[in-house]
Amino acid sequence: MKKCDVICPFCGCLCDDLEITVEDNRILGVDNGCTLANAKFMGKERLTSPIRRTDGGWEDINYDEAIRYTVDMLLDADRPLLYGWSGTHGEAQCIGVHMCELVGGIIDSTTSVCHGPSILAIQEVGHPGCTLGQVKNRADVVIYWGCNPLEAHPRHMSRYTTYADGYFLDNAFRDRTVVVVDVRETETARVADEFVRIKQGGDYAVLSALRAIVRGKGDMIPPSVAGVPRSQLERIVRMCKDAKFGAVFFGLGLTMTKGKYKNIRNAIELVDELSRHTKFTITPMRGHWNVYGSNEVFTWMTGYPYAIDFCRGIAFYNPGETSAIDILARKECDACMIIGSDPGAHFPRKCVEHLADIPTVVIDPVPTMTTAMANVQIPVAVSGIDAEGTAYRMDGVPFRVKKVIEPTLPSDTEVLGDMFARMKEAKGL
C-alpha cells in the first residue's frame, strides 16, 4: 500500500510530499524523499526494549523499571538537565516543560548548538522573514550564506528556491539568480550563479562591506574584503537592489564561527537595509525537523525559546549560563534526561565526559553515541513514522507528522506522560 503526502521527519524542510510503500506494517520503499529521508524511513536498527547499563555491559529491563528509574532520578536531582527535544513532536515537548517546571530543572534544546546565536541576534534586532512559499513564488535573487543545502537540506533548492516553480516567474530556474557565500567550495557553491569565497572568519567584515555599499558608502571599502574583491561585492549589491524579491538563507557557517550572534545581527541588518530599496527576507536553515517546534513550545510556555532554568521557580533565561554546553562543561547538573538528540556525538568531549559521571537517561528509538553515556535508554516509536504529532518547519509553519505504520513501542508522549503523572503523584499533586 502506498501512503501519500507523508511528511519527512528529518530536517527543517519538512517535505510533505513523500510516498511511502507499506506492506505488513513494514516500510518497503520511499518515493520523492532525499537520501536522508530514505535512510531514516528505511532504518531497521531500533532498540526493542529499554536497556540498563551493568558492570561492563547492558541488560534489558521493562518499561516500568525504566520509567521508575527516570522519575526517581529526576526527583532526586538538585539540578537536572532535560536536553534534546528537537527530534520529538510538540506534544512531548509540552510535557517536558511541565516536568522541568515541577523539578526546578533546566530545559534546553539542540538550538543552543545550532541556531541559538541566531535567536540572540533576533532578540537584538528582530527578524524580517516569511514562509518558504513566498520565496518559491516570488524570489528572483536567493543567497545561501554559510550553509550547504545540497548536503544538509537536500531538497531545499528543488522545493523552495532554485529549481522550484514560482507563480510569478516564467522560467524559475533561469529567472532566479543564486549566490552562495562560503569558505568552502561546496556542492551548493558549484551550482550557484555566483560563488563568493570568503576567508575563514571574514563573514562579519563582508556583511559590513555590503551594508556600506547599499548605503552608498562603497568608496570607503578597500579593494578586497576577507578575500572578496570589491567589484564582486558591488556586483552583488546591484543584483540585490535590482531584485524584485530577495531571500537570504543562512546556516551554521555564520552561527558557529567567530563573532557568533554578531554575524547574524549583521546579516539581519543587511536585509533590513535592503528592505528600504526592495523586498528582502532572511531565514535560518534550521537543522532538526522539529528544532523550531522546541523553540515555539518553550516560548509560549515559558517565554523563552531555549536554555530555560526553573531553579528559582520562575523561568530564567541566560544562554551562556543556562545553556546545555555550559551547564555540562561546568559540571553543574547532577542528572540528565536526553530525548530526541545525540549530544554524545555532537557535544565537545568535556561535556560528554560529565554525562558519564552523573545518572543519565536517554529516550531514543536507536542506539546513538549518547547510549554509551547512559545508565538507562528507553526506546520509543519514531515520530513521523510510527507516532504522530506537531512539528514546525524552519519558517514556522506547523505540520502534523503522521503515522505510516502501527507502533510496537510507546510514543514519546506516552513515555513522558507516564513519567509526569508519577512525578506529580510523588509530589502529592
Next chain:
Amino acid sequence: MKFILNTGRSITQGRHVEHKFHRGYSEETSTCFIHPLDLLDLDMEEGEHVEVTSECGSVVLRTVNCEDLRRGMIFVPMGPFANHIIPSHTHSTGMPDFKSIPVELEYTDAERSTQWDLMEKIGGQRYEKM
C-alpha cells in the same frame, strides 16, 4: 603544521545519523578533508593518518584530498571524532567554537579509534548488540 579546523554536516554523516553504530559512520566522521597541496607539504599521501591536536586534545583521522577547501583549512564531518578536540567554552553565548579552531597536524602511523573506543575512553560503555 598549523591549520584551521571546520566541522559541519556531510551527506554521508547525515545518512548515518540514525545508524551511528555502523562502520560507515565511524569512517565518515573520522575523515580529515584537506587540500592536496597541504598534504604534499606534510609529505603525506591521501589515506594516511594524521594526528590533529587542538588546545584540548588530539585525535587520529584519515586524510582525504579535497580541493573545495582553501589551503590551510581542514574539514571534518561533525561527530564524536571532531568533538574529541573541540573546546567547550562558549564565550557566554551557549555555542562552542565548532568552526575556526586552530589545530596542529602531524603524520602518524597510529590507527584510528572507533566511535565506541572514543566513548569508552571517557567513561562510556559500548553498545554493539545490533
Next chain:
Amino acid sequence: MTELLIRNACVIDPINDICGEIMDIAVRDGKIVESVGSGAEVIDAGGSLTMPGGIDAHTHVCGTKVNFGRYMSPEDMRAGRTARRGHMHATSGYSVPTTYGTSYRYSAMGYTTALEGAMAPLEARHTHEEFAYTPLQDMMANTLFDGNWPVMQAIHDGDIKRVAAIVGWTLSAVKGFAIKLTNPGGTEAWGWGKDVSSIRDVVPHFEVTPAEIIRAMIEANEMLNLPHSVHLHCNCLGKPGNYETTLETFDLVPNTNDKRQSLYATHVQFHAYGGSSWRDICSRSEEICRAINQKPQIVMDMGQVMFGKTTTMTADGPMEFNLYRLYHNKWSNHDVELETGSGIIPVYYNRKNLVNSIMWAIGLELALLTDNPWQCILATDNPNGAPFVKYPEIIALLMSKRYRNGVFQTVHPDTEHNVPLAALDRELTWKEIAIMTRAAPAKALGIVDIGKGHLGEGADADIAIYPLNINEIDPAKAPEEVIRAFGQTDYTIKRGRVVCCRGTCMVDGENTTIWVNPRISENHSMDHDPEFARNFDKNYTIRMRNYPVQEEYLQRNLCIETEARL
C-alpha cells in the same frame, strides 16, 4: 450534577435588561438555571457587582505572530514573571505574556472568553496549540483573508459564490471563527515591499481593490450565515489623514443583517487621524463617530492607547515597517504565502510625545462620542495599544471626567489644540461599561445564542463578581476604587465553577474552542474542485491534504454549524 448558588449578587446583565438588581443566580452543570436544590454550593456575593464574564472581542494572544513577539523579546518576558504555585504554572511577560500568563491575568480580571484577532490559515495549527494552553478562557480565531489568492481571483472574476465557497472551506479547514481582513490588498502588495494607500488602489497582479475585497467579503459572509460579521482592520492604519479612508470604507457597508452589524471595524483609534503629516496630526473622532451614530450596521472597538511600554503586532506588515522606521528599535516581519503578512515591533507610548498623547485622547473620544454603547467595544487591540491589564484604568477614564482631566494635565501640552477630549463631559455608567466589555462583544460576535455575554436561563455560567458595591461607590469621584475592583475579581466563575478567586486560579482548566462550519453543497465545495486543488498544490509549499487542522487540535470545542446559501 454540580450546583452553585450565588446569593445577594448586584447584577448588571444588559442583554436581559437587568441593571443593578440584587438577586440570586442559580447554576447547574455549567449553565444558568431557574433554581437549584438546597445542597448547592453557595457563594455570598454580599451585594457586589456581578456581571457575565468579560469578553475580549479583539486581542492578540495566541499564534505565530504573538509567539514571535515573545521569542524576540526576553526583556518583555523578564518584565512580568511568577513562579509555579498551586494550580498555576510559572508565567513570564508583560505585554506579551506566556499563554498561562495571559489566561491567569484575564481570569483575574473576570474575562472568560476572547477572540484571537488574527490567525493566518496556514499557521492555524499553531494558534490552536496555544489555545489549548490558555485554559481559563473560551477562544475563537479570526481567520485572515486579506491577501488570499483564490479569493482575490474569484473577486476579480466577479464570482461571489466562489468567494463564499472558498471562505467557507477555509474556515472549516482551519477551525476558524470569522473573516478577518487586515489592510485588505495591502498585505499582498507587501509581498513586493509595497502597500495600498486607499481603498481604490489596485492590488498588483490581482487587479482588485481593497473596496472590492471588503464589499465581496461582506456579501460572502452573509451567504455563509456566519455568526460574526466581517472583522476589518481598515487600510492606512496609523497614517495621518487616514480618517477619510475609514469613512469611505464605512460608506461601503450595507445594512444586511438584523441580528448584528454587517461590519466590525477594529481598533478604530488607529484609523481616526486628521492632518497630513506627523506635524499636524489631529483627532477626527467626531467625524468617525458621526458616521457610526448614523450607521447601525457598523460596530467598532476603541483600540485605546495607554502610556507605557508594549509590543505592536499585526498582520499589517507594511504598517509595522513604517512604524519601525519611526522607532528604530527592532523589527520582525513574517509574510505568509498566498494569504497575508505580519509584523512586530516593540514601542513605548510616551505621554510627553504629542502624537502619542493625541492617540490616547482619540480612543477615549470614540467611546464618549458614540451614542450607542453597543456600537463601541472596549479594547486596546491588546497588546498594540496597551496590554489588556490596562482595561481597569480605561474603565476609570471613561467613568470619571475628573480622573480624565487629571491625566490630561500630564500629557503633551499641545494635545488640547488637536483633540476635542477636554470638551467632552460624558461619564459612562456601570451599565454602559457592562455593555462595552461583555454584552456588546457577545452580540457583535454572534455568540449570545450559544450562551455568552448574559446571565439568562440556559446561558453559560461564566460570571464575574467584582469587589465593589455600585450603590456606595461613585465612579466619577473614586476612580481608584474602580481600577482596583476591575483589576481583580472576588470570584471568576467559568462553566459553573470558580476558576479564579482574588487573583489565584483554582483549577487547571480547559478551554473551549468555538469555531464555525458552514455547510456548503457538494457542487460548491473546494474538496471537489480540481482547479482549486491543482493550484493549491502548485502554489503552496504544503499539500492540500496536509493543510486542514486535524481534530486532535480541538479538545473541548463547540462548532457552530451554519447553512450556506449558495
